[in-house]
Amino acid sequence: MSEHCKFLLADSQVPSVWVNVLPSLRQPLDPPLHPRTRQPLKPEDLAPIFPMSLIEQEFSPQPEIDIPGEIMDIYRMWRATPLYRARRLEKALDTPAHIYYKYEGTSPAGSHKPNTAIAQAWYNHKAGVRRLATETGAGQWGSALALACTMFGMECTVYMVRCSYDQKPYRRMMMNTWGAEVFPSPSDHTEAGRRALAAAPDSPGSLGIAISEAVEDAATHSDTNYSLGSVLNHVLLHQTVIGQEAKLQMREAGEEPEVIIGCFGGGSNFGGLALPYVLDRLAGRGPRILAIEPVACPSLTRGKFEYDYGDTAKLTPLMKMYTLGHDFVPPGIHAGGLRYHGASPLLSALVAQGVIEAKAYLQLPVFDAAVQFARTEGIVPAPESAHAIRAAVDEALAARESGRSKVILFCLSGHGHFDLAAYEAYLGGKLQNGLPASAAV
């Protein structure tokens, strides 16, 4: 056990650019469509809710975009994040495989989400925006944006899906501690919220309704913009620091990954690790790339690749993506960050082209792997991240079966400090497998 198991980088090695795969795609992405006219969206259509700098990034033809110095200064508070070799897990699995993981839980908010929250807040701040509005499900994204806003002295309003608001009070308190105001959604602060409350006064809320509330808040206040934590190109762009660092650290470890694994909700942590490796794949080399989603919300493995809305109320543009339908309601699994009906259009296209593979897991085997990981590697993982662990374990077990070594790299996107009730349910034998009502798995 005395070999090296942690790979760091010097501050000077933290990436100073974001990597953009758009200009390297075999064919350009189908454009987003205006929700009313169904015509290709013009950049200015997005100006009421996004600053022009981020709209430009969304469609940028540049292969690299410089990271502004003030963003670098904040990134460096916790970046580079560590890359670990999971020697204790390997030993427990008795596998010849080498398992590496990139750990994003060392950020103050506990996940990879601040990589884009800091960037989005900064660009909005520079554009003179005073307040950001957003939605959050389980709370990872909302707390990342609350952190980012306090770093630049901005205000932050978070519409938090009511059932999470009630069940995950610690995430809400964390946002409050950073100075954000948090409303349970549906709320009476927006027309969309009031309509939802009128229809169902006891509504537990949904991400779809919360998005509608945040977008309406931004669109109807001139000093306020909207901020999204996944799905869009500029969000994934900001996350590419993960994969760039991982490449340097794997070089430090003296190994090349043969398979890259990330959990998949909208695609932000997955894209962050995978996209720099996607560039290699598009150039005819590079590892297998594996996106892991829950059976409860199987957009990549069972959805259709077609135009759909990003929210239930059809306020967002239509995007060509893998989708279960904008009115799909997944069962209440603990990986709240993976409960999205759609998927990043960019990553969807790469799945459709066979560059990225997708696989879905049930909740119980995911928690089996999460607990084994906690008891060997020490870190209690977020339920979302545990989907990637499960897949990495299965790859390592397959390597044992075949007697062949294999180098596996996965993204451990966050810690599970606010998800311990899920662990208690699992340890107490009360966790369900998370099957969608219509599924026959």
Place this chain on the structure above:
Amino acid sequence: MSEHCKFLLADSQVPSVWVNVLPSLRQPLDPPLHPRTRQPLKPEDLAPIFPMSLIEQEFSPQPEIDIPGEIMDIYRMWRATPLYRARRLEKALDTPAHIYYKYEGTSPAGSHKPNTAIAQAWYNHKAGVRRLATETGAGQWGSALALACTMFGMECTVYMVRCSYDQKPYRRMMMNTWGAEVFPSPSDHTEAGRRALAAAPDSPGSLGIAISEAVEDAATHSDTNYSLGSVLNHVLLHQTVIGQEAKLQMREAGEEPEVIIGCFGGGSNFGGLALPYVLDRLAGRGPRILAIEPVACPSLTRGKFEYDYGDTAKLTPLMKMYTLGHDFVPPGIHAGGLRYHGASPLLSALVAQGVIEAKAYLQLPVFDAAVQFARTEGIVPAPESAHAIRAAVDEALAARESGRSKVILFCLSGHGHFDLAAYEAYLGGKLQNGLPASAAV
């Protein structure tokens, strides 16, 4: 803001020895006394509950003790911990002072406690011990020992003060996730617990009762030892990795601290940072060293320096220390880790000799500083650690008054992810100042 604010160390720079100040003291410590005979304790008196290796460390005349390789391997999973310069906090305070903090919250358990938990578990494992029993108040120590035991395949039993067991379920769930069994104390698993329950069936418990239960469990099971998270010499010894790293990192930053600050409960994070600097003070140089405790439990500032028991039930040896009396019951402040009636005998002696200063703060100004810190530096601190922040802020404000720069270094011993209810109470104006019933401050 573009200057360096984070100082790391390479794996090869993680300290490979623990630093022992015992042989450098101006006069030897008064010996612990047997609880029944009141005669100086013999090492073999401790053998029923501690392995001989740790008993030797408790009284060691060696100035340095090598850290075994298997402990180093686990330390390196999160060590060296980062040292930060708090540039954003400095700016918010408009102070010429330079504020540095050593952040121990990056361990999987979220505090400095694993530094000794890993070491204690390993020495017990080597001695053939199958199970460790301990007590925990707020849960930081219990979760650190649960983590350590799972690393070596040992069993772990934690007696958790009942009111914390009920109020902080996430800490308990974290211990369960690492495989520990956790009993609310008083429990019916021990004679001491059953006696307490017979006297008061609804007892909220106390650290004193929980210690008695854990010690009895260890003393009555031949395969089980007891483990303590603070106060004793060998515990502080293991924590000296903190201060040794900080010294290297301050050198990297090109500055010498003029004042060292740590929060003080039993003394383990404080001693960990301070003891390497105490050696400098004993050699006639070195910084001011400041221990910060809550007014609610003011052992160093209002206690007596005399022999007292470590627990309520008088099962532990008598130790010469600052104490409020073994039956003192502090008010229920949120910094549960600082609610101990006594203090490390080693650090008590250094306070009595004037090598270390002590200061007490009320709960509200501590949370003022905690929230200011969270909103500038991003990290949500544990309420215990926030006592050190409050003192550092006051030192920085004094520097602003005097117009003179000053280099301040404090220990941020852990994060506050499981203490957010305290933040909610503070933000909602419901937090009390935490005055002891008898105090006139």
